[in-house]
Amino acid sequence: MMTWDFLKQNYFLVVYGLSFLMSLKSYRHYFDRPLRFFPMILAYTFFNELLGTLVTYSQDFQLVFSTQDHFRTSIIYNVYHLIFFAYFYWVIIQTFKPHLKNKWLYTSLGILFLANIINPFYQDYFIYSQVYAYITGAAVLLVLCAVYMADLLGRKNYSPKHNLLFWTVLGLFIFHLLYIPIKICKEFFTSIYVLQLRNFHVFLVLAMHLLFCVGFARSRRNAYK
Template identity: 40%
Template sequence: MYQELIDLFRENYFLVAYGVALVISMATYRKYFDTALRYFPIIIAYTFFNELLGYFIRYKETFAFFSDSNLQFANDIIYNIYYVVFFCFFYFLYWKIVNKPKLKKWISWSAYFVLLAYIVNSFIYNPLTFNLFYAHSIGSWVLVFCILLYFGNLPNWKWDRDKYNLMIWVSIGLCVFYSFYPPLLLIGFLKTEIWQQYHLRTVLRILIVIMYFLFCIGFVISRRRAFK
């Protein structure tokens, strides 16, 4: 069992980034426990354990969700649920942080549009056994849109001052990953030969590590009073 865990983390090194970010987020929690990011460690923990569960469902028979042998290794449902929760968390987060009513309205309507995309995608493909990659892509681009609204909402931007704002680092990390995630996701499902030829799975995992590295920088250098 011990060797299996070592092999698991060696093959899926991005899981280490989740674990490290979770530990640091909890160690520095006093810096942001009373901010809009107070539930962020829960999201990181959810991400970490969801990835572990997805791995075990895919490769361990004892973790199968479905009794049908043809669906024994199907883990798409947990990722479909995960992304709905993940996107809703951040849409609400940015809706709460921006202070202009017009921006709040744009974020609200964008979030409704993403939920509609998930509903429509679920009619096209069975969410229990198929990855809703079209909806994930739309949700990712809308998240980037919300981040851009947040940056545009910041008054008197100054890096020397705002680099201590945890929300800045979280936003940069999310923007870096979710700007590239949709095209990589679509290629992975629609152009498998390109996905394999250019080792895009490795690119995706490197982007995950970069995103969580930026989160960790924010946790470490952020200051409580700088949050906005």
């Protein structure tokens, strides 16, 4: 029964694995570009989710135990989100004009790290999801994605359909734009999330990774901008 429940609740792990494998297959198209670390991030995502499910489903495999709320997985996601946001800030900002890169990067990372320093004063870092830090990080990412897409789509006679970074940014933008309110419900209105929003959350995860896969499948080396 445990195995069947595991498969039913965590079928999205297959999509994580698929996007990782496709990232390796198309690696020659971006091996010397900022996205060259993308396969590592996808592998980290897969194993992070796998660890989270092990903690959730196995009482013998725990990182932090809270007598009030049973088994906690928040710490692994708190660390993951910090690394995830920092990496994609850096990737997107590399496409900005040279004189803007340092300003945007230092400002974005400064906001992200400041939020992650302040949030633990309100929520235990080891037990609770750092929801304020996450929302801040996601909001900064949305701004960077919007700036990138506005610049890319404003170029004349250029089609982004073979541009891996475009598909990546599109997936990131759609997911985080729609997930922020879900994250708030998940943390502060858990019953609403469980009954009505979890399936939509999973759908957003699948949509983001499928857009990544579209990018890997259609990517061309000379289209990366």
